[in-house]
Amino acid sequence: MFKKNQTLGEFIIEHQSSFKYTSGELSRLINSIRLAAKVVNHEVNKAGLVDIIGAAGDTNIQGEDQQKLDVYANQKFIQTLTNRNIVCGIASEEEDDFISINSQDENNQNRYVVLIDPLDGSSNIDVNVSVGTIFSIYRRVTPVGSPVTVDDFLQKGNQQVASGYIVYGTSTMIVYTTGDGVNGFTLNPAIGTFYLSHPNMQFPENGRIYSVNEGNYVQFPQGIKNYIKYCQKEEGDRPYTSRYIGSLVSDFHRNIIKGGIYLYPKNAKNPNGKLRLLYECNPMAFLAEQANGKASDGFTRILDIQPKELHQRVPFVCGSKNMVDTLEQFMKLAL
């Protein structure tokens, strides 16, 4: 039962008892993400006005220019999660290795690790196109009180206890799941409060939108090429509409509301795909499945892939269940 005008804080309290680990730790963790989201939102919204735009002159492990807002968002989420002493480890797209929190303190009873893409789509910042933060939360698998190891982060996506994103768009929203459906909260910037605006979000089973960077078409696997031509063919409810923002969070958010499929296949420049399994594909796949959608690498369920390293990339298709099913049929037929 969803209460009109319920705030995110009220929602967390009301639904805490439905979460199997009802220690309240996860609630505090979601609350700390809410705070960091408001702080980053403030900077993103004024990015055009202050000297915070443009590459910070550094590059991250991905070899991509680090925008200053990338660096800022990364620092803010790490600082907020650390200061509130809720997690025992953090991994980030912007950090070469994972960060162990209070690892010297054997009293550190924190059980959660967080993986984040602090500002996804950051190349859009300079052109005022929406960007987002993606987060993924697990319970540690190594003994409580000991320093975290990489094994705490290299868990399959089906072990996530929560995931979500913040989209800094025409309005700022937090969309997340703790395994009991997907709910969206919109920020009222005048008072700095998130309100439940999209209860029980569900992917329409069918959609008419496909999102892919068709500039890479000639390098796509044959099954992807055949599916794109299928989308464009005059037949039945096709041709579909092509919509590609270049920001995963924004394309996903539009597709979960309207129905659609997002594809980032492997190509010559990205032989394993471009998107990172741990802090982009797994959290979005958990959301998709919790919203009656589907996510795979074209063949294998994303949440069943065993990660091998922190910044591992995979091909990624995600969205309306029947559209992903059709894509996977094209991939099988093209083998």
Ligand code: P6P
């Ligand atoms: P391309 C942003 O860098 C990102 O990780 C996703 O948010 C986005 O969908 C994709 O890469 C865009 O990549 O190669 O199409 O510019």
